[in-house]
Amino acid sequence: MNYSQKIEETVECTDLGNKIQSCMDYLTTEIEAVEQTREWAIKNNEFRLQQEINNAWKSHYVALSILKSIREDNERMNDEIVMIVKNEQEKSASVQSANGTDNA
Structure with missing residues (x-):
């Protein structure tokens, strides 16, 4: 999975959130x-309505x-994706740094 796919997943997770x-x-x-209706039902001794409201x-x-x-x-998955992306960026930066040192 490449970097752009991971970003897409992060956006999708955020949208899902x-x-x-x-x-x-x-x-x-x-x-x-429902709570307001329940209070009304209690005041008016509407027992059957109270039961239906309690179920709802x-x-x-x-x-x-x-x-x-x-x-x-979803938040945990999003955090994991962000961490993976950061790790990949760090790996990529260190590889580029090493390649730059080798070429010099």
Whole structure:
């Protein structure tokens, strides 16, 4: 894998991170709306609605937890790619330096 392919992977990982964050932001607003509806249901003794809301609330939190895990994995992969690119740049620079010394 060459240097430009590694940069492309870094960009793709960053883009994936942005998409994950957008989904997390959306879920957070949905959770807030569900919590407000839940409070209304509790005040009005809507037991059946409370149960449905609790189930929706749990589902939202499970999805949010999964997205957080994916985001963390993506960030780790991105960090690894950046480290690999830096190592390759250092290797390339040292090889060029050695070649320059040999030619002199």
